[in-house]
Amino acid sequence: MPEVTVPIGPHHPALKEPVNFKVIADGEKIVRLELDLSYNHRGIEKAAEQRDFIRVLPLLERVCGICSHSHSTVFAKGIEEIMQLEVPLRGQYIRTIIAELERMHSHLLWLGVAAHEIGFNTLFMWSWRDRELVQDTLEEMSGNRVHYGMNEVGGVRCDLTPNQVRAALDRLPHLEDRIARYVEMVNDQQTMLLRFKGVGKLTREEVLNYGAVGPTARASGVDYDVRRDDPYLVYGDIPWNVVTDTNCDVYGRTCVRIGELRESASIVRYCLENLPEGPVRANTPKTAPAGEIFSRYEAPRGELAHFIRTNGTNKVERVDIRTPTLANWTSVAMSLVNQNLADIPVIVAAIDPCLSCTSRITLVSSPGGTPGIITFDELRKRGQTRYRGCGP
Amino acid sequence: MTPSLTLEFVKETMMEYGTAEQARQNRIRIATTPDKVLRAIQHVLGTLGCDRLVTISTVDNGTTFELIYHFIGPHRTVVSVATEVPHEDPWVTSMSGVLPPAGIYERQIHDLFGIVFRGHPGLKKIILNEDWPPNEFPLRKDWKKNPDTYYGGIKEGWSRHA
Numbered sequence: 348m349p350e351v352t353v354p355i356g357p358h359h360p361a362l363k364e365p366v367n368f369k370v371i372a373d374g375e376k377i378v379r380l381e382l383d384l385s386y387n388h389r390g391i392e393k394a395a396e397q398r399d400f401i402r403v404l405p406l407l408e409r410v411c412g413i414c415s416h417s418h419s420t421v422f423a424k425g426i427e428e429i430m431q432l433e434v435p436l437r438g439q440y441i442r443t444i445i446a447e448l449e450r451m452h453s454h455l456l457w458l459g460v461a462a463h464e465i466g467f468n469t470l471f472m473w474s475w476r477d478r479e480l481v482q483d484t485l486e487e488m489s490g491n492r493v494h495y496g497m498n499e500v501g502g503v504r505c506d507l508t509p510n511q512v513r514a515a516l517d518r519l520p521h522l523e524d525r526i527a528r529y530v531e532m533v534n535d536q537q538t539m540l541l542r543f544k545g546v547g548k549l550t551r552e553e554v555l556n557y558g559a560v561g562p563t564a565r566a567s568g569v570d571y572d573v574r575r576d577d578p579y580l581v582y583g584d585i586p587w588n589v590v591t592d593t594n595c596d597v598y599g600r601t602c603v604r605i606g607e608l609r610e611s612a613s614i615v616r617y618c619l620e621n622l623p624e625g626p627v628r629a630n631t632p633k634t635a636p637a638g639e640i641f642s643r644y645e646a647p648r649g650e651l652a653h654f655i656r657t658n659g660t661n662k663v664e665r666v667d668i669r670t671p672t673l674a675n676w677t678s679v680a681m682s683l684v685n686q687n688l689a690d691i692p693v694i695v696a697a698i699d700p701c702l703s704c705t706s707r708i709t710l711v712s713s714p715g716g717t718p719g720i721i722t723f724d725e726l727r728k729r730g731q732t733r734y735r736g737c738g739p
Numbered sequence: 740m741t742p743s744l745t746l747e748f749v750k751e752t753m754m755e756y757g758t759a760e761q762a763r764q765n766r767i768r769i770a771t772t773p774d775k776v777l778r779a780i781q782h783v784l785g786t787l788g789c790d791r792l793v794t795i796s797t798v799d800n801g802t803t804f805e806l807i808y809h810f811i812g813p814h815r816t817v818v819s820v821a822t823e824v825p826h827e828d829p830w831v832t833s834m835s836g837v838l839p840p841a842g843i844y845e846r847q848i849h850d851l852f853g854i855v856f857r858g859h860p861g862l863k864k865i866i867l868n869e870d871w872p873p874n875e876f877p878l879r880k881d882w883k884k885n886p887d888t889y890y891g892g893i894k895e896g897w898s899r900h901a
Contacts, residue, residue, distance in 0.1 A: 383863075383864070384865050388866050388867055392878060428763075556839060558792055558838075571791075577765055577817075639762075640762070641809055641817060643793075643817070652794050654798075654807065654809075667796040669796075673847075674840065677843055
């Protein structure tokens with residue numbers, strides 16, 4: 348059968364990470380993948396050069412709707428380092444609590460999305476319901492569910508009251524129970540084992556070669572985690588473990604994320620129980636001396652890096668943002684080769700990108716044949732139908 | 740865990756490529772020239788034991804563009820290789836041959852800054868959309884919006900409901 352080109356995408360102007368795949372397939376097997384990202388460039392890096400440090404944080408927080416705290420923390424900690432500012436310990440603890448809650452809500456969201464992609468909608472409903480516990484805690488602490496706006500250069504915007512701490516601690520046992528249940532499920536649920544195992548293989552060498560980051564890399568035994576390698580906030584002083592796996596496939600990435608859920612819950616518990624007294628914010632100068640800093644952060648999806656250069660004023664000269672999803676695309680393009688067309692949704696979902704981008708797909712049945720458009724939902728159904736009846 | 744790289748070791752091994760300095764712990768920066776950058780990077784991947792490119796950062800300095808390649812390895816030290824290319828004819832050798840992940844970053848920089856990476860297999864648009872006007876690079880400091888040009892189907896004062 349001759350090779351056909353299946354364009355997926357190209358874009359949805361309302362969504363945040365539009366991606367256009369051109370999948371070259373031979374029958375059901377994928378031969379090659381070509382990428383075109385980001386139809387709407389928002390020019391945030393350019394806009395950041397025009398705002399002072401107080402106004403730039405809310406802007407950078409809007410780079411991403413899921414890891415909003417990551418972007419503002421990585422920038423704030425970079426600027427603080429240039430200013431040689433000491434952030435009060437309580438402020439650092441609060442930043443860590445928000446960061447880990449964010450990781451939990453992101454991973455629970457991912458688990459739901461991945462479950463939905465394989466047609467396991469019960470798990471989708473469960474994990475999104477449990478995610479609400481995390482969201483409630485975040486809303487209670489910051490007043491917001493998405494853009495928390497907790498960070499300021501020099502510390503955090505608001506303190507935690509004893510009531511907020513108690514309410515968060517009260518929610519944790521239930522959450523920990525649920526996470527324990529997910530750990531069990533990932534080991535014995537046939538639907539998950541069948542659709543995740545052996546899908547989207549990436550060996551350790553491939554991960555290093557293609558520069559994948561975060562849970563995608565850790566699922567192939569590459570134990571890079573910025574929280575340990577380049578400690579920031581309070582990660583250097585509190586007990587926690589880097590979660591890795593050696594399955595090297597979508598199943599491994601699921602195990603890593605569920606393991607990280609457990610770690611995050613224990614970090615949040617530790618920080619809440621050992622929250623030091625004191626101020627939450629330091630007095631900050633308005634300007635930063637000229638300098639440059641390469642600030643790294645472990646966002647839920649992997650290593651996030653901001654390259655910041657200052658010029659002695661109250662604005663940055665340049666902020667260069669490298670998001671984890673961008674680093675992961677090369678590995679996706681490689682791990683899709685030789686896989687089934689029906690596995691595209693789950694392999695792409697396994698790096699946890701903003702999936703909504705692949706909302707439209709044009710099917711070309713044969714070269715010169717009439718192209719028709721199918722939706723992403725139909726592609727998902729195609730995958731589910733294909734695997735129906737494959738169970739034991 | 741492998742011990743961190745020391746500045747002395749990096750200085751010694753990278754002497755022929757340029758000067759090395761250490762901003763703080765775990766950050767070593769090597770400044771080199773565009774013609775040596777490919778060999779310097781091969782050296783960083785070999786002798787210095789780095790196994791991964793974190794990103795390529797770009798800064799517009801007015802008369803030059805600065806390209807900074809950040810690497811990381813089991814020693815957990817970020818090694819940055821910096822080089823400057825002139826504004827008039829900005830080009831540098833592509834790293835995508837030695838480093839597959841560089842390909843996607845180079846496409847992005849080509850889009851936004853107009854730096855040409857010679858030897859890149861497919862230096863196509865990745866960030867900007869296909870009808871973005873040619874030879875306009877939005878992240879350059881001297882870039883100004885042209886009021887008569889459409890950017891991504893939109894121009895100044897344009898309204899869907901007009």
